[in-house]
Amino acid sequence: MKNNTKYNTEITGAEAVILSLLEENVTDIFGYPGGAIMPIYDALYDYSKKLNHYLVRHEQGATHAAQGYSRVSGKPGVVFATSGPGATNLVTGIADAQIDSTPLVCITGQVASHLLGTDAFQETDVLGITMPVTKWNIQVTKAEDIPSALAKAFYIATSGRPGPVLVDITKDAQFGKMIYNYSKCENIRSYFPNPIANFEEVENAAALINNSLRPFILCGHGVLLSGAEKQLLEFAEKSNIPVASTLLGLSAFPPEHELYAGYLGMHGNYGPNILTNECDVLIAVGMRFDDRVTGNVSKYAKQAKVIHLEIDKSEINKIIHADVALIGDAKKTLELLMPLLLTKNRNKWLQRFKSCNEIENEKVIESARNPNTEKLLMSEVIDKLNIVSKGNAIVVTDVGQHQMITARYYKSNIPNNFVTSGGLGTMGFGLPAAIGAKVAKPNCEVVAVLGDGGFQMTIQELGTIMQSNIAVKILILNNNFLGMVRQWQQLFFDRRYSFTEMKNPDFITIAKGYGIKGQKVTDRENLVEALTTFYNSQESYLLEVVVENEENVFPMVTTGASVSEIILE
Amino acid sequence: MKTKHTISIFTEDRIGLLNRITIIFTRRHINIESITASVTEVKGIYRYTIIVYVTKEVVEKLIGQIDKQIEVLKAFSHISADVICREIALYKIPTKGLKENELFSRTINENHATILSISGEYIVVEKTGDEQEITKLFYELEKFGVLEFVRSGKVAITKPMKTLSAYLKEIENNSNKTIKHFNNN
Ligand SMILES: Cc1ncc(C[n+]2csc(CCOP(=O)(O)OP(=O)(O)O)c2C)c(N)n1
Numbered sequence: 001m002k003n004n005t006k007y008n009t010e011i012t013g014a015e016a017v018i019l020s021l022l023e024e025n026v027t028d029i030f031g032y033p034g035g036a037i038m039p040i041y042d043a044l045y046d047y048s049k050k051l052n053h054y055l056v057r058h059e060q061g062a063t064h065a066a067q068g069y070s071r072v073s074g075k076p077g078v079v080f081a082t083s084g085p086g087a088t089n090l091v092t093g094i095a096d097a098q099i100d101s102t103p104l105v106c107i108t109g110q111v112a113s114h115l116l117g118t119d120a121f122q123e124t125d126v127l128g129i130t131m132p133v134t135k136w137n138i139q140v141t142k143a144e145d146i147p148s149a150l151a152k153a154f155y156i157a158t159s160g161r162p163g164p165v166l167v168d169i170t171k172d173a174q175f176g177k178m179i180y181n182y183s184k185c186e187n188i189r190s191y192f193p194n195p196i197a198n199f200e201e202v203e204n205a206a207a208l209i210n211n212s213l214r215p216f217i218l219c220g221h222g223v224l225l226s227g228a229e230k231q232l233l234e235f236a237e238k239s240n241i242p243v244a245s246t247l248l249g250l251s252a253f254p255p256e257h258e259l260y261a262g263y264l265g266m267h268g269n270y271g272p273n274i275l276t277n278e279c280d281v282l283i284a285v286g287m288r289f290d291d292r293v294t295g296n297v298s299k300y301a302k303q304a305k306v307i308h309l310e311i312d313k314s315e316i317n318k319i320i321h322a323d324v325a326l327i328g329d330a331k332k333t334l335e336l337l338m339p340l341l342l343t344k345n346r347n348k349w350l351q352r353f354k355s356c357n358e359i360e361n362e363k364v365i366e367s368a369r370n371p372n373t374e375k376l377l378m379s380e381v382i383d384k385l386n387i388v389s390k391g392n393a394i395v396v397t398d399v400g401q402h403q404m405i406t407a408r409y410y411k412s413n414i415p416n417n418f419v420t421s422g423g424l425g426t427m428g429f430g431l432p433a434a435i436g437a438k439v440a441k442p443n444c445e446v447v448a449v450l451g452d453g454g455f456q457m458t459i460q461e462l463g464t465i466m467q468s469n470i471a472v473k474i475l476i477l478n479n480n481f482l483g484m485v486r487q488w489q490q491l492f493f494d495r496r497y498s499f500t501e502m503k504n505p506d507f508i509t510i511a512k513g514y515g516i517k518g519q520k521v522t523d524r525e526n527l528v529e530a531l532t533t534f535y536n537s538q539e540s541y542l543l544e545v546v547v548e549n550e551e552n553v554f555p556m557v558t559t560g561a562s563v564s565e566i567i568l569e
Numbered sequence: 570m571k572t573k574h575t576i577s578i579f580t581e582d583r584i585g586l587l588n589r590i591t592i593i594f595t596r597r598h599i600n601i602e603s604i605t606a607s608v609t610e611v612k613g614i615y616r617y618t619i620i621v622y623v624t625k626e627v628v629e630k631l632i633g634q635i636d637k638q639i640e641v642l643k644a645f646s647h648i649s650a651d652v653i654c655r656e657i658a659l660y661k662i663p664t665k666g667l668k669e670n671e672l673f674s675r676t677i678n679e680n681h682a683t684i685l686s687i688s689g690e691y692i693v694v695e696k697t698g699d700e701q702e703i704t705k706l707f708y709e710l711e712k713f714g715v716l717e718f719v720r721s722g723k724v725a726i727t728k729p730m731k732t733l734s735a736y737l738k739e740i741e742n743n744s745n746k747t748i749k750h751f752n753n754n
Contacts, residue, residue, distance in 0.1 A: 127585055132592050136639045139584075156639055189740060190581055190642040314633030 013143030014039035014174040017107065018047050020150040023182045026078050028069060028439055029053045030062035034082025036122060037109025039174035041080070054439060054468050057460035059086050061432035063093020064458070067102045068436030071419045072394055072444075074227075076103040076157045077436065083110045084122030087168070088129060092426060094164045095133040099423030100248060101221060103162035105153050106130075112172040113141040126168045135163030143176030148185075155185035160193025161312040162225060195313065197328040197336060205307045205324045206340035208281050214349045215241045216272075216279035216304075218264060218293075221248035221422075222286015222311060228331035229253070229415045232285060235334050240346045242353050244272035246287050248422045251412035255391070261353045265293040266557045267404040270364075270566060271356030273557060276301050277564040278352070285309045286330040289319040290423065299562035309333045363568045364554055368409070375548040376524055378402050378477045381531075382409040385447065385475065388531045393473075394419065394437050394446045398430030398454030401483035404553045406449045417444075428457030434472045435464055445473065445535060452478040452504050462514040465540050473534055474516075474542040476507055479549050487552050511542040518542035573602075574628045575652045575725045578617040579609065579733060581640040590617065590641075593634045599623060603656075605722035611733050614642065618725050643736060645727065652725045658703040659685070660694040660710050661717035667692060673713060680706045691716060 011019070017040050021029070029051060033041045044053060056062040059081045066077025077097075081090050087108040097104045110116075111123040127139050136156045140149045146169065153165045209215050223232050229252050236243050236259050243253045244261040253260055262269030264276075273295075276282070282304040287293070294300045297319060308315075308322035309330055316325045326333045368379035382405055385393070391413040397403040397420045412418040419437055421429035434448035455476055465472055482500040489497050511518040518541065521530045527545070534543040557566045580586055587606065594601055602620040609616045621628065628646045635644040664687065667673050677684065682696040696706050703720055731739075 128588065131585065131589055132596065137585075188639060189737075191639045192740075312637070314630070314637045316633075318630060318633070 010177040011180050012039065012043065012174065013146045013169065013176045013178060014043040016143065016146045016178060016180050017150065017169065017174070018043045018051065019180060020147050020182055021078065022047070022050060023184070024150070024154045025075075027052060029078045029080055030056055030065040030069070030436065031080025032056055032059050032062060032082070032086060033080070034086045034109065034122070036083035036111055036171050037080060037086070037107075037174075039171065040107070040109065040169070052439075053080075054435070054464060056432065057463045058458065059089035060092050060428065061435075061458050061461045061464065063090050063097065063104065063106070064426075064429050064432035065436035065439070065461075065464070066104050067093060067097050067100075067429075068396055068419055068433030069440040070102050070104065070436075071433070072416050072437045073440035074416070075440070076105050076154060076162075079104060079106040081106065081108050082122070083108060083126070084124045087126040088124060090166075091129060091133065092428075094130055094166065096421050096424040096426045096429060097164040098133045098135065100421065101162050101225060102164065103157040104164035105150070105157050106164060106166040108166060108168045109174065110139065110168045110170045113170040114172070116170070126166065130166050133164070134166050137166040137168070139168040139170070140173050141170045143173050143178040146173060146178070147180065147182045151183065151185040152188065155188070156191070160191075194329065195311065195327045197309075197326040197333045199336070201324050201326055202333070202336045203340060205326060206337055208305050208307060208324060209239060209241075209283065210340075210342045210344075212281040212305075213346070214279045215239070215281040215283060215346075216261075216275065217241050217243040217283045217285060218246065218287055219243050219249040219252050219285055220246045220287025222309070222330045223249055223252040224416055226286065226311070226330040226332075228286070228334055231331050231334035231338070233257070235338055235341065238338065239341050239344050240350065241283070242350060244269070246290070246293055246422075247407055247420060249287065250407060251415050251418040254413065255411035259350070262357070263407055265290075266295070267408065267553045267555065269357070269408070270360035270555050270568060271353045273555070273563040273566045274356065275352060277303065277562065279304050281305050281307065283307045283309070284320075285334070286311070288315045291319075294319065295557040295561055295563045295565075299564070360555065360568065373548055376522070376527060376545060377551050378405040378479075378547050379409050381475075381477060381527065381545050381547065382406050382449070384528055384531055385449075385535075386410050388528065388535050389445060389447070392445070393417065393535070394441060394444050396420070396430055396434040396437055396446060396448045398448070398450040399425045399427045399484075400451040400454060401479070401487060401551070401553050402449055402451045402477040404484075427454040430454055431458050431472075431474065432461045432464070434474075435461060435470050438470050438472045447473045447475055447535070449475050449477065451483060452476060452480060452502055452507075453482045455507070456504075459510070462511065462516060465516065466514045469539075471538065471540050473537065473540065474511075475534070476542065476544040477547050478504065478507070478544055479547050479551065480504060481549055483551070484553075486550070490550070490552070491558075507542060507544045516540045516542055518544065520544040520546065522546045571622050571624055573649050574621055574623060574646045575649070575654065575723070575727070576617075576619040576621065576628070576632065576635070576644060576646045577725065577727060578619070578635055578644045579642040580615050580617065581642065582613050582615055583640045586638065586640055587617065589638050590635055593631060594621070597627075597631070599627070599631070603722040605724055607724070609733055611737065614733065614737075618723060620723055642740065647725075647727045651729060652727050654699055654723045654725045655697055656700065656703060656721045656723045657695065657697045658706070658718065658720040660696070660707065660715055662692050662694065662710060662713050663716060664688065664690055664692050667713060670713075676706070676709050680709065682706060
């Protein structure tokens with residue numbers, strides 16, 4: 001056994017929790033105390049030099065902060081919450097982490113084991129509630145089982161396709177005495193997190209690519225999770241293959257690279273969407289063919305042979321049939337493929353992407369970046385943010401139109417610098433996730449781009465920023481609407497704006513109440529200066545930009561349409 | 570086309586695992602026709618047998634999701650031709666007038682059923698067989714009046730399959746390999 005740490009004196013289960021976290025190199029925790037987790041908080045009190053605890057204002061905020069932390073650092077995010085309502089408040093964030101493959105270790109207190117199943121005060125079936133949204137969960141009722149449960153939790157959360165795990169610890173287990181003994185978990189016999197792609201299949205894939213005229217790479221979150229950015233770049237360059245990115249894959253491939261084809265999916269770029277239905281070989285790397293990417297699956301890339309590089313075997317053939325399945329870590333699989341790849345010139349095929357880009361530029365992008373509308377547009381704000389920050393900020397978004405606009409117009413130069421809620425589309429994700437990102441990367445500028453709706457879903461986390469001095473920059477794109485829903489009402493429900501108009505508070509005054517500086521911008525001529533002040537502020541800063549109320553995000557692949565039927569306006 | 574599939578799942582001994590597995594079916598709105606859980610010939614390893622009527626495509630996806638659960642050692646699915654399935658059924662019939670009833674004795678004999686217990690009030694008949702056989706006997710007994718009828722879930726042995734212990738060896742070797750790989754990193 002490795003890393004075997006043994007103390008000969010007895011300690012409590014609660015202290016064992018803390019020592020186990022230290023063993024796993026945890027430095028930061030996001031949490032909220034309560035009755036059933038008090039022994040753990042009490043043990044934490046003695047370790048506050050080594051473990052930074054961030055007191056959030058709602059447990060959902062703790063999960064999103066832990067997600068933001070993990071997404072930019074690659075480390076698992078750690079969450080503490082009490083039983084009952086504390087634990088149920090975690091569910092949204094855990095579900096978000098599950099669908100977006102984010103490693104979280106959530107530790108919840110539970111009522112004493114003799115009270116389980118009695119409807120005791122703040123008892124809830126946390127295991128049952130979180131089962132569908134965790135990669136793994138466990139309830140611990142004895143102090144001596146705590147270290148091994150946590151060791152397994154960290155191993156499972158971070159290995160293979162990462163995901164959230166939850167360890168529910170009864171109060172008597174926290175109080176119980178035990179001889180502490182920690183060994184890291186490195187193997188579970190029923191779990192195979194590191195499959196290696198079959199070499200014959202690797203050869204088949206290489207042959208397909210080498211013989212293809214119009215190959216096309218789709219880069220997903222898996223590229224970032226496996227740290228395969230460099231391998232993907234070399235791979236694409238060696239054979240001159242265009243690369244497009246999913247929402248969660250953004251920042252994995254350099255946006256200004258000549259092989260970069262753009263962003264995929266419902267509000268993605270024109271070229272990568274329509275050319276999906278013209279390529280002859282589709283190389284999907286670490287992505288799962290989400291319906292926001294594929295549009296109508298029965299009309300998706302039917303002409304192409306599909307090569308699917310994926311670590312999670314259950315994703316193969318789940319949505320799109322794979323002609324060649326390479327089950328393994330993206331980085332290792334790309335490394336296996338690389339030497340078999342022939343150098344090719346694909347100017348004609350690449351030219352197709354360029355022509356599409358020109359069309360999109362002319363019809364959409366130019367006017368989105370330099371509009372002559374009366375009010376500001378979200379797109380020009382993000383474009384200017386991109387200029388002011390030189391594409392180097394960690395950008396965290398909430399969910400809605402501003403999210404799609406940011407995905408389209410912010411050009412993240414650094415891997416893992418774009419953080420968003422993709423699979424679950426959780427409003428309220430942005431602010432706490434930005435807090436977590438800033439905690440993980442204190443020397444980077446972190447900008448939260450939020451809608452007026454989503455900001456108010458976790459607005460209370462301004463308190464976390466205030467208390468822990470977290471210099472997050474908050475950019476509110478205020479259209480006084482639940483914009484994305486309003487867009488759908490306009491396009492598909494005859495402009496019947498049913499409950500999507502927002503009467504908003506004075507955000508600057510609210511920020512002020514939390515000791516956060518702020519500014520509201522309404523005019524085009526003040527935008528760049530305001531963004532510069534905002535971006536260069538040493539402390540947290542809230543910039544509210546009043547934007548056009550009824551701006552729509554285009555292009556768009558409407559529901560039921562094929563990617564090749566993407567509309568530009 | 571929807572057909573009958575027998576899913577065999579081998580798992581570690583863990584509280585809540587059955588819940589994790591059934592959630593996979595519930596979430597996809599798939600009805601479980603029958604489910605049994607039992608120990609296996611290997612200590613500490615459990616076996617679930619689940620019968621579903623779905624398409625081949627769906628069953629493959631189900632297997633993928635089940636296999637993905639951390640404590641599932643392996644899940645397999647088989648079509649009817651590849652499994653030997655048995656269930657057991659008990660039938661409670663009123664005793665009155667049955668003792669000398671020839672037709673009743675013949676029904677029991679011809680169906681290879683046995684009489685488990687007789688009291689003044691009722692007779693309990695037991696039958697082990699496949700689904701059709703058990704249903705057939707139910708219809709034949711109906712004319713004598715069936716007070717109660719209960720059938721177990723199916724247990725199944727698949728024809729083509731490695732022994733569990735051979736499989737366990739294999740995964741142990743495999744995971745050793747992966748660990749080595751992991752450490753080289
Ligand atoms: C928790 C949650 N509730 C509801 C939704 C549905 N929804 C998606 S986008 C959206 C509107 C978001 O409005 P806002 O935050 O103002 O951003 P905008 O679209 O205007 O940029 C809504 C309500 C959601 N994604 N998440």
